[in-house]
Amino acid sequence: MFKVLYKKELSPGIFDMDIEAPRVAKKAKAGQFIVLRVDDTGERVPLTIADNDPETGAIKLIFQVMGASTMQLASKNPGESIADFTGPLGTPSHVEPGMGTIVMVGGGIGVAPCYPIARAMHNAGNKVIGVLAAKSKDILIFEDRMAKVCDEIVICTDDGSKGIKGFANNAITMLHDRGEKIDQVTAIGPAIMMKSICDTTRPLGIHTVVSLNPIMVDGTGMCGGCRVQIGNETKFACVDGPEFDGHLVDFKSLMSRSRMYRDEEQVAKDHICHIGLGR
Helix, strand or coil: CEEEEEEEEEECCEEEEEEECHHHHHHCCCCCEEEEECCCCCCCEEEECCEEECCCCEEEEEEECCCHHHHHHHCCCCCCEECEEEEEECCCCCCCCCCCEEEEEEEHHHHHHHHHHHHHHHHCCCEEEEEEEECCHHHCCCHHHHHHHCCEEEEEECCCCCCEECCHHHHHHHHHHCCCCCCEEEEECCHHHHHHHHHHHCCCCCEEEEECCCCCCCCCCCCCCCEEEECCEEEEHHHHCCEEEHHHECHHHHHHHHCCCHHHHHHHHHHHHHHCCCC
8 A cells, every 4th residue: 555645736626646655766767657546446547757755755746637536546635545556667758968958848737747857857967948838827836846947937828827828839939939949849748739839849840759648557568558659650658658759649549549438437437426535
């Protein structure tokens, strides 16, 4: 069993949770993820690691309540435990000195997993520009953390309540137009946002990395549930990723597969609410 050490609701339906997993915290690297189960009958949920503390053995997760499993996870309080917590999984982000100017783009809760990558890039001596995107200023997260590891922060909100009014790709255009030499963009967030970023960077010739979190089951590549089309190849996000060249990702099939079990998920969510585990 893995104990919940800390929980805070950052904004409606978005939670910050620390879970005690010492061996995972000791080994975790930027860009990796974990798979958890709330109880013995629950589904496996992949979540990218937002931070790790080898000293306390804590893994920080930022998640949004979307379905039955995340609803169950959000119902857990400090001192309570979850059944399974496996990781670190996936290939770590490629980080080395001399990579140049890296633009980290986080959309919504995707800002959180951007943080350890931005920190690693910064510690390696690269210039890091953070682009934080959200629907409004009320649901911006990790702004203070990102500011500590970025040379510059650009904020975009759909409604213009803070920073640039518009989407994350507007920030890329702005940086390019002012003459910023961007060597790599790393984008994490909703698939439609990552696709938009790739559509913007492709004609500019900017290498773009995206972190994919499709349907996953076992986290070992054996089940094939997380298959994604990368160029002319089929890859498995859990072992070959989660990071891929964004310009090669078939976003159309990725988004289609992510909607496959929407009806079943709603049934499960309704059941959780009915039995009183929902918020």
